[in-house]
Amino acid sequence: MATNSAQKRVKTGDERRPECKRCEIAGRPCSFPRAASPDNFNEVALVENEYFDFPEDHVWVKIPSSLRFAHHVRRKSRRIRRALNKIEDDADSVLINQSDDPPSSPRPASQFSSQADPEHGFLHISLPPVSHFLCEDISDSQTTSTPIGSLAEALNSTLPIYLPQLRGPLRDPEQARLLTVYTEHLSGWLALNDPRHHFSASVPQLAMKCPMLLDAIFAFSARYLSRSDQNISPLVADEYHYSCVCRLIAALKDIACASESALALSTVILRMHEMLSDRNAEVDLQRHLRGSLSLFSYNANKFGPGSLKHTAFWTYVRQEILTALRGCSPTNIDTSDRTYYVVFDGDTDDDWANNIIWLTARVINHFFDPSVSTVTSVHQDMLVTLVDNWRERLPDTFNPLSVVMDDHPFPAITYTCIWHNVAMQFFHLCKVIFITSSQSGETNPESVDTAEAVKHTIQICGIVRGLFLYKECRYPGALVNAAEILAYCGRTLRDAKSQSYLLGLLHRIEAETTWDVTQTTEKLREAWSDTSTD
Template identity: 30%
Template sequence: MGAQEQTYRHLKCDEHRPKCSRCEKRELECIRGVNIRFRHELNPRNLQADILDVPADVPPQVPPQIYIENPQWPLRDLEQAKLMRHYIDNIAPFLDLCDLKRHFALVVPHRAASCPPLLNAIFAASARHLSRVAGAEAWIADNYHSECLTSLIPLLNDSAALKDENLLAAMIILRQHEEFESPHSGTGAQSHLLGTHIFMGAQERSAVSGGLRRAAFWVGLRMELFFAFLNSRSIHPSLELCNVDRSLDPADDCKWANRMVAHCAEALRYCFGDGEHSVGKYMDLVQYCSDWMAYKPPSFTPIYYKVPADDELFPEIWMNGQVAGTGMLHYRLTKILLTAHSPKIPRLGPGQRAALHEADEEIKNDVLTICGIAQSNECPPYFVKACMAITLAGDKFTVRREQEALLRVMQRGSELAWPTMTTVRDLKKAWGWQEESLD
């Protein structure tokens, strides 16, 4: 039995010393974690049940502290070093999408050397990604994931810890781990990582100061949009977005893209939230989209555009960098939302069918544009947005050739580690494909 499997099974340690009962029974070396404590011991039973679920196989124990005195750098374990490299090369680019300083690739790994929860979050997300793209053992990710949660759960009652930007980054990376697990379907259930909202809510107002905290906040908001879209819900009420610059003043590309990310969140609130649903509010949201597009920086204009030929479905759109592409994709996703929830569509009468048809055609055009951006730029995060768009509105495509093209985009998303099987099956059923075509 390898050392990694011993460590994994040791999660059920009963804390008997010098050797726990499980290890003694199996004649294994009893390998324990570092015997260190929190700066503040807390009672995790005070947590709200709907925020974070403690894994059933993790026993009550003295959790590790947030930081250690001797940084674990350089890493001495080859497998952990490979996980770190995979994180830097393949996961950090998802997180640094609108961050020219690349905090998650350049800052987070070194912070993790002295912050065990952050280090375990990196290992968990990296191992989960490898399990999907390279067939690595899933239990490795589960091991690091459980270790990280064991550290973070008690901290949700610690006001000082909630303002620690490294722990916010750890929660964000764990949320990335969840994205690799969750099916691309609005019916998919989220798991226990809603504790991210607590960390984001505690640090939102100070995120304007910049650095890793601001970078993590924007990544967290994009992830929140991901789950809100796929589950047809509003963003979490703990996110105020009160300090977000949503003006149309000239700004750098990152700020301009983030303005549309924040506007997308406001559109989700309008469509699925409990707030104002007036026609005036709707028109304000639509007008902001139009103004954002009209005043966008020149760098947001594609450097190449080609209308699809007769035998093609998607336009070819070359974007000038990932930041511009991210902004334009969120613009299109927001348009899909607002078009689908337009209060101007008659509920009854002779004009309803024509209005619904016009709305469907506009939505389909936005879906095709999103897929065109994804296919033309080969930026993996773009395919996530394409899968989101297809999940939302793929059922509106009635021609078999179009449906097959959308499935090829979903297949590309699956190759990049995004679970799409549930959505693909749901779409095929919605399209009326025969049973033998569902798999």
């Protein structure tokens, strides 16, 4: 670069004298002050003021005596050197940290942070990740690292919650049956939005090394079979449940184990066991769910999209929603803007489904909180807008495959995948909550006399009916998810024929899944009776 600041910068190739010879060919003096080592960028020396001229009133910023960036690499590979040289050849300045993400994918604010050091007065900036071509092949001898929160990482772990090595095939006939029932049937109850099939593929493999997770699977399967097979005693499920809880408590006391995905997976599977238990029993169905959120917020670096813990989290959120619907109470989840670990930066169908699931949790927390006025609220209007915008921008893949209208009160609606089905269940649930709350001043569906709420309830019933078009239901997990939604929204129905068909759908859900709907049907009849006498 010429010493005159007004002179245009002349490209000098790789700026390594005398290798490039561009200045010699062009008949100009070489402006590069000193030869740099081709293998170490830190050896470049700037000779006094030959390189830059600064005005006398230039403002200088204090910097520490030594600097080290988060992505600093000691030894540059040949590929990185070529990439950096190409950048300097193609542009007048190097573009640092150019994002590879598409414009429609906002990066969470937590990744771009600046913080002042109160002791030294310096400004420390946390930079976003560098471009992928600089991350690949950092060293010629570097090996590929195991993804954080993945199955491979858990299988290679030496923490005390895992066996030293994978156990051999199960020899006990009862345990073999319990594991098979989970893998082939019950895993689908948990994997409503799991395109990676973690619950059906990864979890059984991890359970062969994690006794706690295997006990959770055994407890869930035994509870299910005890409701459909008289030869299986409920005590079998209780024994595995107790064993899993003991292991879970011990693991939580070890800070090294507390962030493991196996704990979160075991907890949500135990939760399904408890939700499937007899509702007339004097048990606290929330006793494990209350403490579950800490398993996801602690050590959030294992909570990346596609990880085992990420999949378990969305199962946990759905479980919270269903429990809240049953008692018409808020969830235990903090759905405020402070919830930093929930970020929607993808555009896949499961990302869209997760978005409406999270919006449903926010809607329930607002409208089911007795301390919040539901008549007029800026926050309420914002939630309505968010849900409506979600529906308007929904990809075409969420459109129904078929909508069959016949003499049945409800249409038969089918979708491509289970996450499309479940997402639309939650969307129509939100709309019913909006309508019933805005008209009655409190969340009480049976007190509302409006055709709009009934339209959304009929859509939910049609979605459930579509699951029964085949001899065997394709997605029993979607039926389990719909049971509490039908129970809540069904109170808006006024037509006797529609009410009868809704009860029929609930009984079919129980026959297909063993999910107890006794109390649900009783509450519906009471609500309809109160409405008819008003």
